[in-house]
Structures are given as structure tokens and as C-alpha cells.
Amino acid sequence: xxxxxxxxxxxxxxxxxxxxxxxxxxxxxxxxxxxxxxxxxxxxxxxxxxxxxxxxxxxxxxxxxxxxxxxxxxxxxxxxx
Amino acid sequence: xxxxxxxxxxxxxxxxxxxxxxxxxxxxxxxxxxxxxxxxxxxxxxxxxxxxxxxxxxxxxxxxxxxxxxxxxxxxxxxxxxxxxxxxxxxxxxxxxxxxxxxxxxxxxxxxxxxxxxxxxxxxxxxxxxxxxx
Numbered sequence: 213x214x215x216x217x218x219x220x221x222x223x224x225x226x227x228x229x230x231x232x233x234x235x236x237x238x239x240x241x242x243x244x245x246x247x248x249x250x251x252x253x254x255x256x257x258x259x260x261x262x263x264x265x266x267x268x269x270x271x272x273x274x275x276x277x278x279x280x281x282x283x284x285x286x287x288x289x290x291x292x293x
Numbered sequence: 294x295x296x297x298x299x300x301x302x303x304x305x306x307x308x309x310x311x312x313x314x315x316x317x318x319x320x321x322x323x324x325x326x327x328x329x330x331x332x333x334x335x336x337x338x339x340x341x342x343x344x345x346x347x348x349x350x351x352x353x354x355x356x357x358x359x360x361x362x363x364x365x366x367x368x369x370x371x372x373x374x375x376x377x378x379x380x381x382x383x384x385x386x387x388x389x390x391x392x393x394x395x396x397x398x399x400x401x402x403x404x405x406x407x408x409x410x411x412x413x414x415x416x417x418x419x420x421x422x423x424x425x426x427x
Contacts, residue, residue, distance in 0.1 A: 214372040219420060222413045224402065231403055239409060240380075246371075247378055253366040255350070266363065273359055275350060281425055282374070292356045 215252065218282035226287045234289050237272065242286050245269040246276060268292070 220243055230242070246252075249267035255275065257263055262277045275288040353359040395407030404410050 213369050215369045217371050217373045217377065219374075219377070220416065221420065222416060227413070228403060231405060235405065238405075239412065243377075247373060249371065251368040251370055253363040253368045255366065265369075266366075268356065268359060268363075271356065273353070283420075288350065290350070290353070292353050292359050 215278055216282035217246065217278065217284055219284070220246075221279070221283050221285045223285075226285055229287070230289060234291075237289060241272065242274060242289060245272055245274040246284055246286065252278075 220239075222239065230237070245267055248269050252265040252267050255264040255266050258277075262279070264275055264277060266273060266275050268274075271292050273290045273292060274286050275290075276284050276286040278284055351362065353362065392407060395410050397407075399405070399407045399410040402410070404413075
């Protein structure tokens with residue numbers, strides 16, 4: 213099964229959190245996590261019914277939703293060693 | 294309380310503050326709108342929950358632990374628009390006022406740089422303006 217990715221969505225809701233929590237990670241770094249992953253793993257649905265996906269690139273792990281039309285909204289990032 | 298404001302058409306119109314009942318109704322309408330539009334109002338409690346960990350995400354110390362967890366999850370293969378993979382640099386002549394304006398607003402909004410804000414503004418403009426199948 214494939215899922216379309218056509219653009220990224222950045223808004224005050226996800227950006228505020230990411231900029232504060234991860235000041236050393238640029239938006240481009242975050243987009244590259246999603247763009248370079250061969251597979252996205254389905255974590256589970258959130259309380260609003262949106263599927264949460266995850267992908268890793270190097271030591272950065274991104275959590276994101278994919279909305280209708282292939283709109284990726286990254287809302288959380290974690291670092292692993 | 295009554296206030297007088299000028300409308301977009303230049304006419305002076307009278308406003309009064311909504312009553313408590315009307316405010317509740319407006320909140321319900323706003324919540325319904327965002328639910329239907331699949332968006333959360335910026336700064337709303339709903340958005341805060343959504344962004345601050347609506348999903349209980351386990352912590353992983355190492356990439357190996359994370360990968361082992363992922364191996365237990367269902368997965369999908371991305372079909373990425375190839376234009377997203379091609380990153381280009383472009384230059385544009387802007388006045389000092391525009392550059393300063395973006396820097397000022399970025400600082401006000403807690404965004405790291407004016408250029409980051411420019412990227413967001415450009416992408417949001419395209420998202421609103423381009424046909425969905427572009």
C-alpha cells in the first residue's frame with residue numbers, strides 16, 4: 213500500500229512546539245526525514261481520528277499526520293542515539 | 294457594550310459585544326468548523342492537545358530500540374511528488390523593509406529566522422492558491 217505525499221503544512225500549532233523544543237533542527241531537516249524514508253510506520257490514530265505515522269533519518273525521529281491530498285503535518289520530533 | 298467600527302465598504306456600523314449565550318454559540322460554531330475543515334484553531338486547547346502529545350509516544354534511547362518497535366507496526370510506502378525531492382536555491386531582491394519586517398514578525402512569533410517565516414508564508418500561499426491536483 214502506498215500513500216501520497218504532495219506537500220508539507222507548517223502552521224503556528226506545530227511550528228511553535230517544534231521551534232521551542234528543537235531549536236537546532238531546521239524545517240528542512242524535518243522535511244528530509246519524511247522525504248528520505250522508504251516506509252512510514254503507522255503508530256495509531258489520535259483522538260481526532262487522524263493516523264499518526266513515524267519515520268527516522270539518522271538520529272531524528274518524526275511523528276506526523278498525512279491529511280487528504282497528501283499534506284504532511286509534522287507535529288513532534290524525538291532524538292535517538 | 295456597543296462600539297462603532299468602519300466596515301470594509303467604508304460605512305460606519307454599530308457593533309455590540311455578544312452575550313454569554315451568543316459567545317457559547319460562536320465557540321460551538323468555531324469548533325464545528327475546525328472539525329469539518331480538519332483543522333484546529335491556532336492556539337486553541339484542541340490544537341495544544343494535538344501538538345503536545347495527543348498520542349502517547351514511547352521514548353527510545355537508541356535507534357535500534359526505535360527500529361525494533363517499528364518492526365511491530367504496520368507500514369505504508371510513500372509515493373512522494375518528485376518535485377519535493379528536488380531542492381533548489383533561488384535569490385530575490387527585497388527591500389530592507391521587507392527583510393526587517395519578516396525578521397521582526399519571526400521574533401514576535403518565536404520562529405528562528407525571517408527566512409523560515411518566508412518559507413512558511415510562501416508554502417501557505419501556494420496551498421491556498423494552487424489547484425489540489427497541481
